[in-house]
Amino acid sequence: MTLTAPTPTPDPPASGGQPAAAHSSRLTAAHVGRLPMLAAMLAAVGGTALVFVVTPLAGTAEFVLVSLMLAVVAGTALSWRVEGRRRAVDRLATTAATACLLAALTPLVGVIGYTVYRGAARLSLSFLTHSMAGVGPLDAGGGVYHGIIGTLEQVLIASLLSVPLGLLVAIYITEYGHGRLATAIRFFVDVMTGIPSIVAGLFVFAFWVLELHRGFSGLAAALSLSILMLPVVVRSSEEMIKLVPGSLREASYALGVPRWRTILSIVLPTASTGITTGVMLAVARVTGETAPLLLTAFGNDFLHLNPLRGGQSALPLLVFQQAGSAYDVAIARAWAGALTLITIVVLLYVAARMLTRRNTLARR
């Protein structure tokens, strides 16, 4: 990208179709440095101050907002006057893109910051090592131990189900499938990524709980999570397998190694770092899933180790249930649980990214 980035104030065509603009822009390069812009910004802040004195507007946030708006207007006007319309629009677009970035990052960073702020107030070792057994609605005690164990079991089972299956599907799509069936599978795997998580939960409820009468359980939760994981695993593995150079496969064939062994012992190991990254991202995503668990794991105040039978709790489920309460002690628990959850997810994410870095190095 550095190649394409133009210099801060590139010269427009010196004598193109716009003689007037060309004249003023020759002035530009030489004379419009930082100072006039800074003056425009200062004028905007001063103007805002004046506006705030004479109108009923008040407040720090409003002041910053209004002066920013005025500064953009003033800057654009100055640029238009001195550099011409095209340069002014260009500057405005740059400002708009930067503003979009700030507008996006503020709430996103705010979510994490506020969770840490509220969660840290309640989080403690005993919160992580106690369940909600015997904790009344107004009691301040209790913790998420049972939820952490439940989430670990459910995500582990979901991974055991969806990772091998997803890998096989990815191998079929990349190595074997060429016809209409392979295209259909690719297409519907893509479509599957868009299934709302609550629908996956409803399906497992309809199939596993209602049709097969298996009841709510950690396994049912794992089934719904694996439906959500499967397309993510397939797609990331597919991408990685595609990146394995054909010459490696050919070298293996030349040694007389059959195709399936080539795939298992050459292609997959080569792609393994990337595949692991994809799996970890998928795990990070389903770890925070709440909606399907409501309909499949159902929840439980006690530590329930058996995933095959009986309602089981999970960390996100617990956060949701505590958050809906009217009592402050429960809401404090919800925030602490949220902080625990976000920590797990972010750690998974960072670990996955660090693997990616190793991956690119290995490939170079």
Added chain:
Amino acid sequence: MTALTSPPREPTSPRRAAVRRGDRVFRGLTLAAGVFTLIVLAAIAIFLIVKALPALRADTKGFLTTREWLPDASPSVFGIAALAFGTLLSSALALVIAVPIAIGVALYTTDYAPRRIATVLGYVTDMLAAVPSVIYGLWGLYFLIPHLVPVQSFLARTFGWIPLFADPDNRTSVASRSIFAAAVVLAVMILPIISAISREVLAQVPTTSREAALALGATRWEMIRTAVLPPSRPGLISAVMLGLGRALGETIAVALVLAASFDVNWRVLTPGGNSIAANIATKFGESGNTGREALIASGLVLFAITLIVNLAARAVIYRSGAMERSAAV
């Protein structure tokens, strides 16, 4: 590539036959896995339909036009009208807020930021897509809604003449669990997804196109407008539609932000509103058999809507061929 990598044909020998068998078995295994995913997808549709039918038969009013949700009462009365309305309105509003910002962020990372900063920004936005929805819901309920009061009362005062922002009973001066608040939370949630896909789409535009535009004397914005955006259009449209799909199906955040109500409320700033997904989450625990089947019926509608949106988005991508499929989605 496929032509190059096919293994050579071999004359038949006992060892070769074993090799062939191994290949056949493994190929069969992968094929079975592929077909199995198709079966799962079909099973989702089939089981939702089968389990929804009893409730739909028990319903004494039109399912698509009724607003109430009392499936366990006798006679059973429930319908999807208010829920579908809330789902569509909140998602549409979320798109209006999120799309310009998301595409702006994507443009910033591909065309404005230095490469190193762009990479970091990419990681940050991708990571924010992984923040669990229950946390967005918590944040929306306990932080955003109280802090949204000045914004919503400003909107009501200034644009109250637009029916959407009307507030005749002056209910926006206190914290309100409104469609608007839900839409803001949804917008924050779908922003990373839309901008991640848009970023990949924009990065597909060859560097040479960009350089050619700059060499002709275009400013950076003119370069974006003439060389970057036009070829990216199909990809950007599908990015927006995939974001829409996410917003439509989002459950937990909406369930936390909105207080369940069953009215068709156009006034987005005033309390009220609900969505199909959120209703499933809030009503499931307290429902009886018919109630749960009714929720499955509403889930079927949600499934159909998101399926259509996703199919359309994928069709745009596949048709244009403008974007290689990426793992970011």
